[in-house]
Amino acid sequence: MKEVKLFLGPQHPGMHGNSSIHMYVDGDIIKRSYLLPGMLHRGFEKSMERRTWMNNIALIPRICVPEPDPNEMVFALNAEALASVEVPERAHWIRMLVLELARLSAHLMAFGGIGGPTGLYTAMYWAQADRDSILTLFEEITGQRVYHMYITIGGVRKDLPKGIEKKILAFVDDLESRLPDYENLVLNNPSVQARTKDQIMLPAEVVWELGVTGIGMRSSTGKAYDLRKVTPYARYDKVEFDVPTATYSDAHTRLTLKYLEMYQIIRIIRQILDLMPAGKVREKALDGSALRWQVPAGQVYSAVEASRGEYGYYTVSTGGTMPYRVAVRGASFPQATLGIEKYLPGHRIDDAALWFDTMGICSPEIDR
Amino acid sequence: MVINQLPLQILTGLAILAFAFFWQTSLSGITRKIVARYHKRYGPKWYQEFRDIFKLMSKTGVTHGWVYDFGVMMALGGIMATVMFMPLMKFTAFPGFDNFFIYVYLFAVGMLGMAMSAVGSGNPLAGIGVMRALTQMVGYEVPFMIVVLAIINGHGTSSLSQLAAIQQQAGVLSWNLVKMPIGTVAAFICLLGMLGKKPFETFIAPAEIASGPMVEYGGKQLGMLMILHQFSIFIEVSLFMNLFLGGAANPLGFALKYMAVYVLASLISQAMGRFKIDQVIKFFYKIPIALAILQAVMVVYLGWGV
Amino acid sequence: MATADKEKKLKEGWEGISRFFRANSLWMLMYCTGCCAIELPQAMTSRYDMERLGMGPMATPRQADVLLVTGYLSVKTLRRVIYAYEQMSTPKYIVAFGPCTINGGIYHDAATVIKSLDQYLPIDVYIAGCMPKPEAVMNGFQDLIDMIKDKTADGWKRYRDNYDWYKQNQIESLGELRIKDEYHE
Amino acid sequence: MSKINMQLKELTENVGKSYSVLQVDYPTPNQAALDFQPGDVHAVLAYLKGQGFRQMSLLSCVDWIEDGQFQLVYLLFNWEAGLRLQVRTRIDRANPVFTTVTGIYPGAKYYERDVHEFFGVEFNGNPDSSKPLFLENWDDMPPMRKDFDPQAYSDRKYKAREYKTDFNTKAGEGQ
């Protein structure tokens, strides 16, 4: 039979975000495939060179839409490393709180998002409703639901509003009590297992070859390769949490790890609220008004553990008011580009969307 | 059949057609509301499906060649004809012509038209969808036929109204649901397959093949397709009802039984992911077929449930 | 004369009924063109339940009534959006989200992002906010529904009437509309 | 800044023994930046991969337009020890050609395409390096180069909105 060319995306219900996979199929089997990114290319790295350090805080959350906070965090970490700024203690804890809430919302979205490719839309309906509660919390903490622009150079923009701790605790308690429902609906569901168990494998060799990080890496290597543990930033060395790992990485394992991580996030959030000290939330370390902030010259890379893996910025400063160059390492870049080219072929068309989903691919961070 | 009865029969058939449309379309809306509760939300108005269909009919259509246009008409015609032959409570438009095999035959005309039209649209996804739909049909038809043949064998008739009448003799206890529970389960699984409910939604699969056969439909054609969809649900659920739930003697019974079957199927669909096409076939040739054969053996050779 | 009048009245009556159905059954094309799409799942799912307005996501342009341009459009996407829009059957509407569709938004100086969308496609409603909250999105759709009822949602007619103007703008900014390269043979 | 990781220091010293390191810098305690001659990069990367730096996190490029050079930066990470290395080298901006490292780090393939597209650096040995990736119908210089002005390009290509409402008031006009 002759090869037929199919597009998965950009306009396709199975495609998360605006991206395209071109597939040559023979029957139902994908013979060749590659990603055609760039539908979301906005030239961020160039725009960042054209904006001041503070203005960049307003720009960068947009690089990854479902989980924008790691952007702000790595940008701030880089600027702080270059300018040798000591962030106030409380700001570290607030940053962690925001990052963990963002991770939780991203995990919920991805976990519910499995409803798309598997057809289990109920999971999406439930998860999005819970995600909305997090977004409402974000709205109260930061002033916006999605683009928070909250973590800034030297700390965070504002202190936590009064009484937010109780609301966060109430939410995580409620969510924790309902997580088993998700488990029953998705993980223990035989029809979903039929799609995910022993399907869409990610062996450890492939992880090392591509440079996959995050859950994909932990699910196949069996080691706690989590930047929060390996190179702790903020105050992750002061909280206790486990990093779920596995040595057999099929789609189901990766989903399960995501599910288990949600419990760990809740555990971290509880500890943060417990341990968070009072005090200043922002160190105004750069001279003058935000229009004239200058960051000393240097070249530094910082990365944090986003929900999808290692998310980092490489920042070059020449001491000016604007970064000289910022390069973004999207967490899902390796698996989305080379991964699709090399390891999607051989799967069935049915699995393409699921492949895209369980590899944790986020198209805006690839396109930038 | 007497010639001068034909106009009246046709009128009855049209009445059944109209009823089928309004009943199933309303029920689809109501089911959407029920399913919405499962999603923790309220859902649309119960008459939303009517709005959708009429809206589609008011839009302009697109053509992709005569095969495409003719296929839709053929499908809708075939399905409408099938509905007209369907016994509804005590009414039958064409008495004597409610043999089970007539539905199977007429229904196939509709399906064929649909397949023709979809392939005629020229989109490879539609082609894949049609192939999947036909493959899936092969999957569910076999166990379903085995169960139905067992029933026909057991009851000695293939007329739907007669089968229903037989089951109505002794109330609930004479339903095939009670008499042949294993076969009913097998047939219900097949019904899910026919209705395209998950986990057997493979031929629609928006996330994989962008709604499959319907991929190139828009405007009026899609409206017709939706009407066709409502009719085919009516046929499939009615068949199941007549075969296993003793048909319906009165409107209340009809409404309750019909709703129970359709809502249950929809709720199961919402709790399930979708299988891949190879998994569908494997599944049908494993569990339902085993159940169906078991039931057939019980009926035909052991005489249980007759 | 009388018959012509009658016909006209009949036509208007039919139009009125059509508008009622169209207004209450808006199917959106599931095409996440930009960031504002991130609030759409919220709007469509349990918390905001947009289905109550009769709206639902659709898989292909042929089936859809509303094209949502959710935020900025890179030229690469614009090509595909135009393609999708032209596939939709009339009447069709476009709802534009966020500032990027109005005047370029934060990407006003980006080399790959267009600035004002109404140069290329007719817009029926713009929704303010970066990004619009689900409630804002729903209110925007409610406005569209009201406009359909008032006969003011006529973007598709504008597109038809000024087709040459739109095409010219599209070509000016995009070069060619249909790409022919190794990826699109 | 706290103390620099001892293991990292040792490692950079070891690298220095076998290869000529032009410059060493420690931007953070567990990150080192090493500059090399272009010719040494592949050998260094191969050596480092054997030293536990199994992951190449990012390949990036910096346009030092005033020096007439492109700087290629290979960011390596050692997951066991939590150490990060910037392996940097500078190549001529007028003739930006380098050799691919996909033989050492296969994951570099698309990063090289990315750098090619945005900076115009050719990577010999990477079969797809010169194919377009993110951009489509691009008709200007590689857009991440410092001398590219996106604002001018955007103004030239895409019409901005000119609002008709004028909020300026002259004397006597005010509300």
Place this chain on the structure above:
Amino acid sequence: MKKTSIFAPFTGWKYLFRKPVTIPMDDIFKHPRESQDNYRGFHVNDWTKCIGCGTCSEICPTAAITMAQRADVQEEEGSLPERPVIDYGRCCFCGLCVDICTSGSLSMSKAYLYNSPDPEAFVSMPTDRDITGTPIIAGYVKDENSDLLDLKRKPMPEISVEESKRSFVEIVRGYSAEQAKAEAARCVACGICTKTCPAHMNIPEYIESVWKGDLKEGLAYLYKTNPLSAVCGRVCTHKCESVCSISNRGEAIAIRWLKRYIIDNAPDEAYESVVNAKVSKPGAGKVAIVGSGASGLSAAYYLGSLGYEVDVYERREKVGGPMRYGVPRYRLTDEALDRDVSIIRKLGVRFITGTEVGKDVRFEDLQKKYDAIFMATGYPYTRHLKIEGEDSRDVVLAMEFLSEATEYLRGAGPMPDIKDDVTVIGSGNVAFDVARTLVRLQNEKFGKSNVKMMALEQRDQIPADEEEILAGAEEGIEMNLGCGPQKIEIDLETGSVTAIQGCVCTRLFDENNRFNPEFDYNAEVCIVAKQVYLAVGQTSDLSYLPESVSNQLKMYRGKIQVNENRQVEGLPWLFVGGDLIRGMDIINGVADGHQAAIGIDKLLSET
């Protein structure tokens, strides 16, 4: 983890019987839910607070904010008649504009619903209503953490009070390069100061030069409008700082100190380039400048740089006027003044010192000899109080005393005859100069100081600079405020002063806001003093003018009336500037000199 089961997914059916989480339709459409506190919605601008500085427009990462010129906004000091217009086709709702707003007028509402089919409707000028036009509920406001301005001035290194009150060493040491850069970085370049500065100096520009470290450029900016920057960098009354937009919520930028930083640190070649700046068409003509105070020197510089032949007549031995003979050394060193003067001298300007017009040379002769005359003789004489006992030998006039003191310090005269218990009457800058000079001289002479001040004004009405008042208090000056002197008690035997009799001042200004003090004659005050220094204002002496000229001068409230080019109507060759036409202030003088130079250039190049 529980076991896999076909029934596991169906456990979720329990939600069929629970209340949905959906928000009711009415809460979305009829009365939409309120956003959370802190929500960054649409902009609101409090026009009563807004100063039109445009900083919001500067910071905006999306270039969404433009400033509209508004005629309906009152022109006031410290504000511009501009208001922000926000393009919601750009805005990304980051709230940076709110965070940086200098006056704190911008905030954001909680509104989030706005849609329209018309893209034109997305640009709005926020007032107390946002774009939605509905009554607003306050959302995002800034706090001290989110503030993007640096409200704290970089402290100026100064010598200690103990040291300073015993010597005439310049108190202020001047910024170091880092300090100056950090201080300059605080500036938001709004330009409100430029508008207020009498000389309209390019303040934001030269501050930016300091920030960039380009002192050469900064110096060029200074000399564009002010050739006496070394002086002004030290003793200017810095009206600019009082209107600085940062001062709305914090401490103003130290504009004066930054100017001083440029002057003190600019490399010599920078000065060279200023002096050697070529004029496209050198002017031809001779100009006489009477008086070498601020306005005289300023006019001399600009005329000189335009190529005119300029002669400056000065009655004293050295040029500089009050800058030389008035301002004490601890505020303004001779070196600074000499630096400015030397630049002017390098331009070819001739200084004819020790020549008093009207005495050594007749005004009429000047009139014949020169094409134009710039009259800048200022207010060199101290005003009298006209109270009893004023003519005592122990009553000293401020200007005369300061002149003696400065001459003494430069070694050109004897130590002024001061006593160990003195009172200064007045509270202007001159009064403080006198008092603080006295503190130092007393310390030198007696090893301790006892200086009192007496003034009509209350603390908040004192016309002197705030820093003078604070420094004076630190140096131990005793302030007697709100009382007016009525009589100076004189010991009839010795003829020396013993005390000042005064009474409480109940009102300073009348309803028309004119100076018209009222006293409560029953509430008497008596201040013991051995010497009284009068520093209640200065006056001019125009007796050198021939009648033909003085008759033509129009006076209004003691000031000569001139047109915008400082030209006297009816006498086109005569220009007047400085104290003679408006209040006593160096920077006013500089501005007048510049303006007059432009006027003279116009006059001479046209004829």
